[in-house]
Amino acid sequence: MSDVNAGELKTDRVSLRRRPDRGHYDHASVAAVLDQTFLCHIGFDVEGQPFVIPTSFGRKDKTVYVHGSSASRMLRHVAKGFPICLTVTILDGLVLARSAFNHSMNYRSAVILGTARLVEGEEKYRALEIMADHMLPGRWDETRLPNETEMVATSVLALDIAEASVKIRKGPPLDDDEDLAHPCWAGIVPVNSYVHAPIADPRSPKPVEPPSYLKNIRGLPMTETK
């Protein structure tokens, strides 16, 4: 099974051991996970203690950008060149097997290892645009763009995607044949993210029509807000 799913991002330490068929190691697979959601989790180590912090991000080509306050402990620490792990996970469903042992989750996750670098100057400004447009393509051009004070108050980190794995678990439960006759219901319960109709800021001086890009956010279905 060792040749299953090779890829240019594969190294020993990101390789899936137990279910190699669920591992993917190419840029297209990483991008497919990253581009369908909004939050990542960044793992870093401070004096022997791991921290895992959720944050928004943007991807452009083979680089992921995150930003935060220049005063943030995480950004200040990570910018020093310590290795990090950036993980993005999308839950797709609950997998209910007949055996307790074979219960699982359907999900897609991307795990990227590397060392982030602090981004400055023109690349920093462009990275902020990439992050805004990752959240909502077209948003950046409509906003009041960052001024010098805001640029100083924000730090931006870039992580190149060079060592990464994607794990995908999908499909029905995998019960043993001898459990199929067990009388409980078995199958999957799909779980998905949905977007509700936008809610205007109550401080808006006059009503503004929601922009068309709010009608299709990363392909997520839109429901009425209850």
Add this chain to the structure above:
Amino acid sequence: MSDVNAGELKTDRVSLRRRPDRGHYDHASVAAVLDQTFLCHIGFDVEGQPFVIPTSFGRKDKTVYVHGSSASRMLRHVAKGFPICLTVTILDGLVLARSAFNHSMNYRSAVILGTARLVEGEEKYRALEIMADHMLPGRWDETRLPNETEMVATSVLALDIAEASVKIRKGPPLDDDEDLAHPCWAGIVPVNSYVHAPIADPRSPKPVEPPSYLKNIRGLPMTETK
């Protein structure tokens, strides 16, 4: 601002620095985040490289349980007594400000620091029940329960909730007053998880009625599967 939101789980290293009003440090706040979702991210360090891995979990009282293959690198490593971080995040919405700088996300996250311990014997069996019932209360009693081979193949880790923070960002964008007249739309786009109608395992020898506990999964709304 330093006395804002004290709590029994607060230490210096989990305290929110920049927006102390968004931090909560009590068991009820942690439980409220953990009990509304299915996946956590576990951060651990192997030879100086942080890893962040998504996994399912269960909570009972002041302890979080996770499980995995006894052959899993993560579980074998973490069981040695290295410190970990267990983070749970729920995205609630996109926050669209008039200024690019004030764009944000509404979310709730719980960050728990500590050292996990390997669980054995009766507590291990009970922990598996807690995890099954965290996914779906009532599920455990209907399943084919673990046999001895499966118990050996599964490792269970327990992390006591003793040092933790919850961060909650909610509400509209926080634009500066002088930006309110900027002409773009501003407000929030709520994002939520939904559950679709369950899909029976095609290997089921005969149709089984979905159990009633599938009709209300953690209070998530159910939609028709498209």
